[in-house]
């Protein structure tokens with residue numbers, strides 16, 4: 147192990163204004179550290195990271211546990227807010243470098259990467275404000291002899307595990323409220339995209355956040371990462387990722403009854419009624435289907451279009467898809483970056499093949515492409531899709547827009563809800579009565595009505611059913627990192 151933050155010869159640093167933001171190290175107990183056991187990020191194209199083991203996780207947890215009470219006891223909400231505000235400002239000042247690192251490790255376009263960096267910073271600045279609004283209550287007591295009130299306390303040490311598709315925002319949406327509440331965190335960043343996380347943490351230190359408060363344990367050893375779910379010193383685990391891994395972590399966390407937040411997979415319905423503005427609907431579909439090349443948990447997975455609108459909507463969508471341009475994320479003319487890996491391309495292909503085999507029609511796209519390095523799959527639209535096809539049940543997590551036809555409102559609501567997932571849902575209609583009805587009837591945590599954009603720091607983010615539990619961002623996000631303590635005061639007068 148070493149305490150050096152020096153950076154060296156990796157060619158990526160030539161693309162950065164501040165080469166020190168590219169860090170191939172872990173951050174444990176206030177030290178930048180490395181190990182002999184390492185893993186490649188993007189093969190060997192980008193860099194290497196130390197792969198931490200269970201002992202390292204335990205050391206990080208112990209250090210975070212020792213630091214947390216000191217931090218909470220020595221800071222007010224306003225002081226924690228000031229630290230977070232400074233961190234958010236530093237992220238925005240370094241947006242170009244962070245976006246460059248993110249685009250290189252994730253593949254998303256530089257425009258999207260800058261957008262995500264601003265989105266990531268917005269969670270920190272949001273929770274900087276929330277830190278000062280952590281109110282308790284006074285409660286009318288049922289007994290004349292007592293006075294009852296509540297205060298909010300940090301849960302303690304939070305284990306944080308996040309996916310590669312939003313290398314910055316999934317981390318700040320958790321770390322922002324954790325620090326606002328007075329918690330410490332041990333982060334297991336995604337092994338596909340650890341470098342964005344390290345840059346963010348370096349800026350957190352520059353902002354003055356105490357070193358032991360944020361620990362980062364990159365690893366390829368998934369079993370070691372489960373220490374965050376089992377170690378008794380960890381009080382909460384917050385996970386974003388697939389439903390299978392989320393369920394496994396929740397079971398492990400039950401052993402010590404940790405508080406658990408789970409942001410899991412989706413299978414979002416996207417409904418276009420025949421009274422919708424079809425141009426707005428097609429625009430919404432482009433955003434929420436093809437953002438991050440279809441690799442977001444809130445991406446539309448099933449597009450239901452009412453029979454009389456299907457021809458016109460499909461034409462509009464195909465025309466827009468034809469204008470997309472695949473390529474390297476750093477090329478400013480690129481609108482679609484590569485998928486995360488070969489398996490992602492194979493999954494998209496298998497969903498297309500299955501649909502076509504069962505009678506769907508290919509409108510555009512439909513195959514892998516290899517014009518530049520990376521795993522590309524053409525933005526694809528398939529029509530005539532039915533419930534027998536795999537894509538009606540399984541999240542593609544890729545650039546495939548499958549169009550189903552429906553006839554009535556009742557039918558489409560039933561179809562939309564016919565899934566074990568319940569993260570996001572979208573629909574387009576100019577009928578106010580229908581808008582209110584359908585918004586209530588969709589079994590999801592988040593609904594977009596006449597818009598495909600539902601994500602913002604102020605909007606409660608989270609799902610129902612097997613898409614998980616807990617709300618991130620918004621006025622609810624801080625509470626997930628706090629315990630409410632009730633204090634009953636006995637009346638001292640006889």
Ligand SMILES: NC(=O)c1ccc[n+]([C@@H]2O[C@H](COP(=O)([O-])OP(=O)(O)OC[C@H]3O[C@@H](n4cnc5c(N)ncnc54)[C@H](O)[C@@H]3O)[C@@H](O)[C@H]2O)c1
Pocket residue numbers: 307308309310311312316334335336337368369371372386387388389391392408409410411412442443444541543569609613
């Ligand atoms: N609801 C949300 O907010 C949200 C946001 C982004 C992604 N997602 C979901 O995430 C999934 C895609 O991400 P993914 O493929 O990286 O998910 P994943 O579950 O495979 O991985 C997520 C994180 O968990 C880690 N992990 C994986 N297996 C583990 C194990 N056995 N023990 C400990 N840690 C483990 C990974 O290394 C990564 O850091 C999709 O289903 C998507 O819908 C949900």
Ligand SMILES: O=CCCC(=O)O
Pocket residue numbers: 311312315441442443444601
């Ligand atoms: O992938 C899921 C998160 C994306 C978002 O916050 O909009």
